[in-house]
Amino acid sequence: MADIRPFAGIRPSKQKAARIAALPYDVYSRSEAKEEVEREPESFLKIDRAETQFDDSVDTYAPEVYRRAHDTLWALVENKTFIEDSRACYYLYELTMDGRTQTGIVATASIDDYQSGVIKKHENTRAEKEKDRICHVDICNAQTGPIFLAYRQDPEISRITDLTKENQPEYDFTSPDGVTHRVWVITDPERISRIQSAFGKIGQIYIADGHHRCASAVKVGLKRREEHPDYDGTEEFNYFLSVLFPDDELCIMDYNRVVRDLGGMTEAAFLEKMKTIFDVEPLGSAGRRPQEKGTFSMYLADQWYTCTIRSGDRSDDPVKGLDVSLLQDLLLDPVLGIKDPKTDKRIDFVGGIRGMDELERRCHLDAKAAFAMYPTSIGELFAVADAGLLMPPKSTWFEPKLRSGLFIHALS
Numbered sequence: 503m504a505d506i507r508p509f510a511g512i513r514p515s516k517q518k519a520a521r522i523a524a525l526p527y528d529v530y531s532r533s534e535a536k537e538e539v540e541r542e543p544e545s546f547l548k549i550d551r552a553e554t555q556f557d558d559s560v561d562t563y564a565p566e567v568y569r570r571a572h573d574t575l576w577a578l579v580e581n582k583t584f585i586e587d588s589r590a591c592y593y594l595y596e597l598t599m600d601g602r603t604q605t606g607i608v609a610t611a612s613i614d615d616y617q618s619g620v621i622k623k624h625e626n627t628r629a630e631k632e633k634d635r636i637c638h639v640d641i642c643n644a645q646t647g648p649i650f651l652a653y654r655q656d657p658e659i660s661r662i663t664d665l666t667k668e669n670q671p672e673y674d675f676t677s678p679d680g681v682t683h684r685v686w687v688i689t690d691p692e693r694i695s696r697i698q699s700a701f702g703k704i705g706q707i708y709i710a711d712g713h714h715r716c717a718s719a720v721k722v723g724l725k726r727r728e729e730h731p732d733y734d735g736t737e738e739f740n741y742f743l744s745v746l747f748p749d750d751e752l753c754i755m756d757y758n759r760v761v762r763d764l765g766g767m768t769e770a771a772f773l774e775k776m777k778t779i780f781d782v783e784p785l786g787s788a789g790r791r792p793q794e795k796g797t798f799s800m801y802l803a804d805q806w807y808t809c810t811i812r813s814g815d816r817s818d819d820p821v822k823g824l825d826v827s828l829l830q831d832l833l834l835d836p837v838l839g840i841k842d843p844k845t846d847k848r849i850d851f852v853g854g855i856r857g858m859d860e861l862e863r864r865c866h867l868d869a870k871a872a873f874a875m876y877p878t879s880i881g882e883l884f885a886v887a888d889a890g891l892l893m894p895p896k897s898t899w900f901e902p903k904l905r906s907g908l909f910i911h912a913l914s
Contacts, residue, residue, distance in 0.1 A: 504702065522908075532553060544583075604752060608685075609697075610911055623892075649715055655748035710880075723739045754877045762868060781810040801862055826893075
């Protein structure tokens with residue numbers, strides 16, 4: 503069963519939260535992160551991406567960059583820009599985007615649950631991407647970006663969430679991208695006990711977003727165990743910062759594909775080939791977005807088409823039956839020769855938040871065709887993880903993104 507603990511968080515003072523809260527470190531390039539810190543000097547990116555405090559000649563992963571992140575963080579704690587809660591709490595984090603609200607419990611999750619499979623993953627991680635956050639967490643002695651976890655809706659947790667929201671929030675602000683953020687601090691011992699007990703009865707927790715941050719946090723915890731062989735399991739390094747959301751409130755957006763060439767075929771020849779594999783019909787621009795599973799939209803030569811995957815090609819397998827898998831297995835690999843979408847430079851991925859116009863723009867800029875996918879569902883994600891399998895790369899895009907800097911978990 504899941505060990506989801508309260509913790510004594512480090513968080514911004516009430517008047518600073520809106521300015522400090524930042525999108526995750528990995529949604530920015532170095533130049534974009536620097537621009538954001540120039541726009542908002544108090545942005546948490548100056549800690550999450552401390553290279554923004556250096557000239558571009560300094561390597562992003564230089565030791566002095568991580569040391570600057572540590573020094574900046576703890577200086578802000580020292581001067582009370584960040585406050586330290588005196589006792590272990592849960593926090594309620596509500597995000598509202600485009601009229602849709604999701605509310606998560608901010609807590610710490612067990613690295614043992616990650617290793618045993620109680621916390622389930624659906625993506626592989628890459629060692630080179632983990633290394634950066636391992637250094638950041640270890641040197642800062644703190645986890646600064648929460649892992650986005652999901653669980654099957656639980657009535658008891660929902661009741662406590664509703665009761666907590668009857669009170670005034672600690673934070674209430676709207677970020678520049680239009681997302682409203684509200685936070686409540688749960689200090690009542692009875693509610694804390696009820697939340698912990700409810701999670702203790704849940705058998706599976708799922709990583710929705712943040713696989714690399716999660717793997718990195720776990721590896722730092724294991725490193726600390728080696729450094730402290732007398733550990734008893736209660737130390738903070740045995741847990742990692744998380745926000746846990748019920749599945750019925752989550753929205754997965756489409757994660758779309760563009761290809762830079764057609765494998766030597768003309769556009770007319772490619773379209774004819776498509777018609778031998780899928781049922782293809784022309785679309786008006788108003789109906790560009792696919793409407794159901796088993797369909798995708800294609801933009802080719804300034805024309806949209808709806809493409810339906812034929813029933814004989816569909817699969818009940820939790821991975822092979824995903825629309826993104828079927829596109830890969832029926833078209834991208836055998837027709838275009840894109841065998842490994844993780845490494846092939848001929849394919850690129852466009853998050854659904856960018857909209858359908860972005861796919862057209864890319865086809866007029868540097869791509870020959872675009873494929874707009876029907877979103878993977880949270881049920882499909884759970885099924886893949888429950889089967890112990892892995893999704894293809896770029897299968898899910900979650901919005902809204904959790905902000906970094908609102909909750910910090912110190913490791914000692």
